[in-house]
Amino acid sequence: xxxxxxxxxxxxxxxxxxxxxxxxxxxxxxxxxxxxxxxxxxxxxxxxxxxxxxxxxxxxxxxxxxxxxxxxxxxxxxxxxxxxxxxxxxxxxxxxxxxxxxxxxxxxxxxxxxxxxxxxxxxxxxxxxxxxxxxxxxxxxxxxxxxxxxxxxxxxxxxxxxxxxxxxxxxxxxxxxxxxxxxxxxxxxxxxxxxxxxxxxxxxxxxxxxxxxxxxxxxxxxxxxxxxxxxxxxxxxxxxxxxxxxxxxxxxxxxxxxxxxxxxxxxxxxxxxxxxxxxxxxxxxxxxxxxxxxxxxxxxxxxxxxxxxxxxxxxxxxxxxxxxxxxxxxxxxxxxxxxxxxxxxxxxxxxxxxxxxxxxxxxxxxxxxxxxxxxxxxxxxxxxxxxxxxxxxxxxxxxxxxxxxxxxxxxxxxxxxxxxxxxxxxxxxxxxxxxxxxxxxxxxxxxxxxxxxxxxxxxxxxxxxxxxxxxxxxxxxxxxxxxxxxxxxxxxxxxxxxxxxxxxxxxx
Amino acid sequence: xxxxxxxxxxxxxxxxxxxxxxxxxxxxxxxxxxxxxxxxxxxxxxxxxxxxxxxxxxxxxxxxxxxxxxxxxxxxxxxxxxxxxxxxxxxxxxxxxxxxxxxxxxxxxxxxxxxxxxxxxxxxxxxxxxxxxxxxxxxxxxxxxxxxxxxxxxxxxx
Numbered sequence: 001x002x003x004x005x006x007x008x009x010x011x012x013x014x015x016x017x018x019x020x021x022x023x024x025x026x027x028x029x030x031x032x033x034x035x036x037x038x039x040x041x042x043x044x045x046x047x048x049x050x051x052x053x054x055x056x057x058x059x060x061x062x063x064x065x066x067x068x069x070x071x072x073x074x075x076x077x078x079x080x081x082x083x084x085x086x087x088x089x090x091x092x093x094x095x096x097x098x099x100x101x102x103x104x105x106x107x108x109x110x111x112x113x114x115x116x117x118x119x120x121x122x123x124x125x126x127x128x129x130x131x132x133x134x135x136x137x138x139x140x141x142x143x144x145x146x147x148x149x150x151x152x153x154x155x156x157x158x159x160x161x162x163x164x165x166x167x168x169x170x171x172x173x174x175x176x177x178x179x180x181x182x183x184x185x186x187x188x189x190x191x192x193x194x195x196x197x198x199x200x201x202x203x204x205x206x207x208x209x210x211x212x213x214x215x216x217x218x219x220x221x222x223x224x225x226x227x228x229x230x231x232x233x234x235x236x237x238x239x240x241x242x243x244x245x246x247x248x249x250x251x252x253x254x255x256x257x258x259x260x261x262x263x264x265x266x267x268x269x270x271x272x273x274x275x276x277x278x279x280x281x282x283x284x285x286x287x288x289x290x291x292x293x294x295x296x297x298x299x300x301x302x303x304x305x306x307x308x309x310x311x312x313x314x315x316x317x318x319x320x321x322x323x324x325x326x327x328x329x330x331x332x333x334x335x336x337x338x339x340x341x342x343x344x345x346x347x348x349x350x351x352x353x354x355x356x357x358x359x360x361x362x363x364x365x366x367x368x369x370x371x372x373x374x375x376x377x378x379x380x381x382x383x384x385x386x387x388x389x390x391x392x393x394x395x396x397x398x399x400x401x402x403x404x405x406x407x408x409x410x411x412x413x414x415x416x417x418x419x420x421x422x423x424x425x426x427x428x429x430x431x432x433x434x435x436x437x438x439x440x441x442x443x444x445x446x447x448x449x450x451x452x453x454x455x456x457x458x459x460x461x462x463x464x465x466x467x468x469x470x471x472x473x474x475x476x477x478x479x480x481x482x483x484x485x486x487x488x489x490x491x492x493x494x495x496x497x498x499x500x501x502x503x504x505x506x507x508x
Numbered sequence: 509x510x511x512x513x514x515x516x517x518x519x520x521x522x523x524x525x526x527x528x529x530x531x532x533x534x535x536x537x538x539x540x541x542x543x544x545x546x547x548x549x550x551x552x553x554x555x556x557x558x559x560x561x562x563x564x565x566x567x568x569x570x571x572x573x574x575x576x577x578x579x580x581x582x583x584x585x586x587x588x589x590x591x592x593x594x595x596x597x598x599x600x601x602x603x604x605x606x607x608x609x610x611x612x613x614x615x616x617x618x619x620x621x622x623x624x625x626x627x628x629x630x631x632x633x634x635x636x637x638x639x640x641x642x643x644x645x646x647x648x649x650x651x652x653x654x655x656x657x658x659x660x661x662x663x664x665x666x
Contacts, residue, residue, distance in 0.1 A: 004598050011591075011601040019588050026581040068602040 009051045010065035010078040013044055013088065014131045014144075021123030024116055031112075033119030034103045040123060041096040044130070048092040052085040061502075064136070073202045079136035083351070083499035087133045087274050090355055094266045094362055094478075095126045101474035102259035105369050109257040110158050118158055124151040125263070129271045138188045138283065139198045141275060142181065145239065149177045152268060156256040162376075169251035176248040180238030183231045190228030191283075194221035200283050211288060226293065229284050233295065236279060240272030242299075242336055243306030246329045250313075253325035258369030261321065265328050266362030270354045273335045277350070281503040286342055299340035304434045306333030311441030320449055321368055321378045324361065327404055327445065330438055331357045337431060338419055346422030347500030348493065349415055355492050356403070356411035356485060363478035364400035367393050370467035370475065383449065384456030389464040392472055394453045396479040401446035403482050406439050411486040414493070510562055519561045526554035530628075537624040539617055544624040548631025556639055564643040573640060576633040583630030590622045 005012065020040040024033045055063055062081040066072070080088075099122070110118050128148025135141050153174045159166035192198060195206035213220040234245070241249040249269075253261045280289045290296040310330030317323040331353070338350025368378050370393045375382050387394045399410070406412035416435060423432035466472070485492045510516070530550035537543025559567030594606030604619025605612035 001596075001598075005595075008595050008601065011595070015588060015591065015595075015601065019585065019592065022581045022585050022588070026578065026585070028577075066600055068604070069600040 006050070006054070008065075009047055009054070010063065010080050010134055011067065013047050013051065013092075014078075014127055014134065016040060016044055016047070017123040017127040017130070021120045021127065024123065025120035028116055031115060033116045034099075034106075037119045037123055038099050038103075041092065041099045041126065044126070045092040045096040048085070048089045051080055052089050055080050055082060055085045073197050073199050076140045077136045077199060078134045079201075080134055081502060082495070083274075083502050084133050086495045086499060087271065087354070088130055090358055091126070091129050091133065091267045091271065094358055095263065097474045097477060098259055098262050098266070098362065098366065101262075101366055101369070101471050104468060104471060105259050105373055106257060108373055109162055111161055114158060118155070121151040121154050122263075124148075125155060129267050132271050132275055136200050137198055138191065138200055138203065142185050142188060145184065145275070146181055148268065148271075149181060149239075152260075152264060153177065155260045156252045159256045159260070162257075163255050165251065166255035169248075169255045173248040173252045176238055176245075180235045180245075182235070183238065184235030187228045187230070187232030187235060190224050190231065194224045194228065200278070204283055204285060207284065207288070211285075225284075229289065229293070232279050233276075236272060236276040237302070240269050240276060240336075241329060241332055243302045243309060243329065243333060246306070246310075246332075249329060250322055250325040253328065254319060254322040258365065258372050262362050262365035262369060265324070265365050266358040269328065269332055270358055273332065273339075273350070273354060276336075277339050277503060280339065290342055296340045296342060299336055300428065300431055303333040303336040303340060304431060306330060306336070307434055307438035308441070311438050311445065314445040315441060315448070318380050319378060320380055320383060321365075323445055323449065324364055324368065327442065328361060330442070331361065331404070333438070334415065334419060334435065337435070338422060341422045341426045341428065341431075342504070343422055343426050344497070344500055344504065345418050345425055347503055348496045349418035349422050351496035351499045352418060352489070352492050353415035355496070356415050356482060359478050359482035359485070360400045360403040360411060363475055363482060364397055364404075366471070366475040366478065367397040367400065370471050373471065374464050374467060375462070380449065380452050383452050385453070385458045386464070387454040390466050392476065393467055396475050398450050398453065399479050399483060401450060403486065405442045405446055409483070409486050411482045411489070411492070414486055414489040515561045519557055523554050523558060526557075527551055530554070534624065534628050537621070539620070544627025545631050548628040549635060551628075551632045552635030552639070555636060559639065559643065564640065568640065571636060573637075576636040576640070579629045579633035580637060583626045583628070583633065586626030586629065587623050590619060590626070594619075
């Protein structure tokens with residue numbers, strides 16, 4: 001029985017949070033939502049760990065799971081490979097840590113009557129994110145994208161007790177997110193029209209004769225495939241908030257409940273970036289996307305602009321939560337720049353930054369959540385002189401900020417090291433300069449906050465205590481992990497390089 | 509519209525037929541045109557008609573909100589449960605052969621039927637919830653006859 005369930009892991013990881021989310025919603029107002037969510041996320045974390053080990057021990061380093069035992073091009077196949085298994089591990093780990101943190105934070109920000117819906121949606125969101133990562137089916141990816149997005153819209157809107165603007169941000173996110181999903185779906189439909197398949201490896205295979213025909217007199221489906229890829233690229237860029245399409249992100253992160261901001265910042269955009277990588281490298285192929293269409297130039301322009309504009313906007317914010325949101329836009333730029341370079345160091349930088357930024361930004365949002373919990377606001381003036389009142393929280397925030405700048409001995413340094421060497425390897429000296437300018441701008445916006453925390457003076461003294469340990473421990477855990485991976489990057493670099501080699505090896 | 513005898517009669521006479529037609533659509537879902545989505549919407553439409561004529565509060569008396577909440581989650585649970593059952597019987601997720609291992613081909617419609625019932629229940633419940641969310645509190649009659657529990661049940665409407 002256990003052996004059988006072990007082969008079922010790819011499906012169980014996605015189905016467990018879905019089932020538990022439904023049960024939470026069914027049980028209703030007896031306040032056990034958090035306990036179920038905590039048990040579920042911890043269990044899912046254990047399952048992803050087991051799955052990653054199974055994948056790495058497996059001969060071909062990939063496991064395919066057939067839903068309903070339907071053979072591959074007809075049914076939905078879930079595919080666990082080193083990249084998807086490690087991204088799932090990150091998502092599950094972040095979900096478990098943030099859920100542990102979230103009990104008191106959420107109880108203070110969400111009305112009691114809606115708590116069971118909150119925890120149900122929380123689990124649905126995690127379901128969608130894990131599913132996007134493991135699915136090997138282009139249409140199923142859309143469905144799971146919608147599961148995670150729809151629950152996210154509602155989770156953002158539940159921040160309305162603190163600030164009514166959560167409602168308008170949620171609507172804004174809903175409109176843009178739905179548009180993104182539509183674009184992606186139309187793209188899938190075009191590729192389906194050209195290839196007659198929805199399975200990602202199968203589409204990639206069937207696209208080869210189509211590409212081959214384009215030089216000849218009778219080009220097959222040329223415009224269809226180009227339009228399909230363009231639609232998918234725009235849709236996914238909206239989802240991962242790549243620069244000109246980032247409009248929904250700052251407000252959604254700012255006005256969502258603290259725990260939701262942390263979950264979104266550390267997992268949702270990362271999963272979007274992962275899906276984008278999968279589309280470019282394993283679906284349409286890098287030879288088509290970058291070689292023929294030169295999407296890499298567009299991606300580099302967008303990510304360069306994201307780094308500069310995101311950091312610049314972050315400097316101008318007075319709400320620290322919004323500052324972190326704009327900083328996230330810049331960090332997404334680094335991730336997109338990494339895979340746009342399409343060389344080994346660039347890809348490694350992209351995957352390693354996915355991990356490092358999830359830890360750093362997740363930890364920083366959690367630290368801000370504690371400020372919110374104690375003071376009820378996250379404006380720069382609320383943080384004035386907090387370095388003495390909440391020393392551990394503020395130390396965590398500062399350490400995270402150093403990671404955003406990329407100071408040596410933080411994980412941000414490791415990602416930027418790989419990124420710059422990737423830029424130099426690809427002969428993109430201007431992008432290397434952009435990365436360095438971005439780090440300088442990050443220095444400015446982090447310094448503004450750090451200065452306020454440690455040297456700011458309050459007019460009247462407020463009585464603030466350090467946050468409760470249930471919130472402090474997860475925050476310190478994430479920030480500690482981000483520092484650890486800065487000092488000893490061998491684990492993350494191993495995973496990231498394996499993933500980079502896998503993607504570049506699959507690229508044709 | 510409650511006072512209009514034609515309306516009342518039309519609804520009273522049509523409602524059972526609509527529900528029966530929905531069941532017909534439901535039972536033909538697994539291998540032919542029709543299925544859970546359609547039947548769920550048709551049942552919901554029947555009750556919308558009832559609600560339009562007799563008022564939202566009266567409709568919520570017939571189909572209370574706790575009931576639709578239960579069905580909305582319960583329908584998906586029925587769907588997922590079918591999959592989990594096959595998983596625990598030693599098959600892949602949603603492999604309907606688990607329902608009747610002696611005859612895997614014949615088991616497929618049975619499994620699909622269960623899944624379709626789950627879909628039907630959820631679609632019905634969610635359609636009703638949308639209708640309730642839109643109409644609740646907008647109709648002055650609703651507030652008079654008032655189901656007092658409606659607002660407190662779902663938290664304060666801040």
